[in-house]
Amino acid sequence: MRVPFFPLARLHADRREALAGAMLEVLDSGWFVLGPQVERFERDFAAYCGLPHCIGVGNGSDALVLALRALGVGPGDRVATVANAAAYSSVAIHACGAEPLFVDIEPERLLMSLASVEQALAQRPKVLVATHLYGQLCAIEAIAERCRAAGVALIEDCAQAHGARRGGRLAGAFGDIGCYSFYPTKNLGALGDGGALVTADAALARRLRALRQYGWTDKYRIEHPGGCNSRLDELQAAVLNAELPLLDGRNARRRAIAARYLAEIAHPAIAPIARGGQDDVFHLFVLRCAHRDALRAHLTEHGVQTDIHYPLPDHRQPGLQDAGAMPALPETERACAEVLSLPCHPVLTDAEIAHVIAACNAFPT
Numbered sequence: 467m468r469v470p471f472f473p474l475a476r477l478h479a480d481r482r483e484a485l486a487g488a489m490l491e492v493l494d495s496g497w498f499v500l501g502p503q504v505e506r507f508e509r510d511f512a513a514y515c516g517l518p519h520c521i522g523v524g525n526g527s528d529a530l531v532l533a534l535r536a537l538g539v540g541p542g543d544r545v546a547t548v549a550n551a552a553a554y555s556s557v558a559i560h561a562c563g564a565e566p567l568f569v570d571i572e573p574e575r576l577l578m579s580l581a582s583v584e585q586a587l588a589q590r591p592k593v594l595v596a597t598h599l600y601g602q603l604c605a606i607e608a609i610a611e612r613c614r615a616a617g618v619a620l621i622e623d624c625a626q627a628h629g630a631r632r633g634g635r636l637a638g639a640f641g642d643i644g645c646y647s648f649y650p651t652k653n654l655g656a657l658g659d660g661g662a663l664v665t666a667d668a669a670l671a672r673r674l675r676a677l678r679q680y681g682w683t684d685k686y687r688i689e690h691p692g693g694c695n696s697r698l699d700e701l702q703a704a705v706l707n708a709e710l711p712l713l714d715g716r717n718a719r720r721r722a723i724a725a726r727y728l729a730e731i732a733h734p735a736i737a738p739i740a741r742g743g744q745d746d747v748f749h750l751f752v753l754r755c756a757h758r759d760a761l762r763a764h765l766t767e768h769g770v771q772t773d774i775h776y777p778l779p780d781h782r783q784p785g786l787q788d789a790g791a792m793p794a795l796p797e798t799e800r801a802c803a804e805v806l807s808l809p810c811h812p813v814l815t816d817a818e819i820a821h822v823i824a825a826c827n828a829f830p831t
């Protein structure tokens with residue numbers, strides 16, 4: 467048996483008519499940028515997140531850049547963030563002319579460690595970006611409280627956490643701004659690039675709305691510096707409107723798969739990092755293994771496709787290094803060498819799940 471990591475064509479196989487219909491509606495409307503589909507998506511996704519404002523943008527990385535700019539980040543500023551989340555936030559921070567201030571992770575769930583957050587806040591960054599990695603909400607209430615006390619703005623990177631909630635609050639509703647990506651493999655995915663920002667703050671929402679479109683407050687009138695062109699287009703918004711009602715059901719399926727992995731993978735060298743619960747939507751099912759590369763080769767031999775999220779921490783990216791000293795991030799370094807992701811997506815079959823579990827348990831160490 468061959469188990470692909472995430473076969474996107476299979477995800478959409480029973481959605482052909484719904485998605486084609488949504489796209490044809492856009493074609494026939496003759497309205498392709500910032501029209502009724504985007505308006506509807508912004509309204510519905512804001513409501514889904516329990517927030518008053520949603521601003522659709524081109525992709526999740528642009529959402530991070532626009533959030534940083536809206537909070538006043540510019541050259542010379544420092545922004546606290548983790549180094550184990552594929553460098554999306556680091557790239558956005560650099561794009562603003564600012565510098566990342568890296569915080570280490572805790573070893574259980576590989577999320578931003580509170581002790582490290584406190585150390586970083588003592589160095590007075592302009593903003594902190596908290597990433598809900600792999601679909602798990604981080605210690606966001608405590609982080610928000612520390613940020614408020616320190617007078618540091620808080621951005622939540624929710625690109626892996628659509629639908630994750632704690633105490634009735636959704637990812638993105640704890641900080642000043644939540645950033646979402648709708649890249650096709652995300653829990654809510656478009657058929658191309660897409661992104662959004664959510665916020666409770668009306669003034670921030672107005673600024674973000676201007677910044678995504680050249681800094682305009684009105685047609686051809688620029689009042690906000692740092693604007694660009696990053697708009698969610700009507701085709702992707704139409705797809706997202708068709709997909710949003712399926713999000714909770716798909717997340718439930720991801721949780722059920724993860725529950726089986728957690729219950730049935732029993733191997734002394736394999737340690738899943740997940741705990742389960744409503745605050746985890748299992749964007750990825752990640753395990754740690756000291757013999758990661760051997761385990762990966764073994765699974766490949768058994769037809770199980772895996773991936774590594776992520777192999778290289780931000781501070782070791784050749785294109786992101788600045789002149790400063792290499793930060794000490796021991797837990798981040800260790801995690802990058804040990805993490806491995808198993809297939810975990812809404813259209814994984816029971817037979818495939820059983821095959822993955824059997825292959826893991828047969829790992830000869």
Ligand SMILES: *Cc1c(COP(=O)(O)O)cnc(C)c1O
Binds near residue numbers: 626649659660
């Ligand atoms: C995917 C992702 C992004 C970037 O989103 P794009 O739409 O691909 O630009 C940012 N942060 C995290 C954590 C992501 O997983």
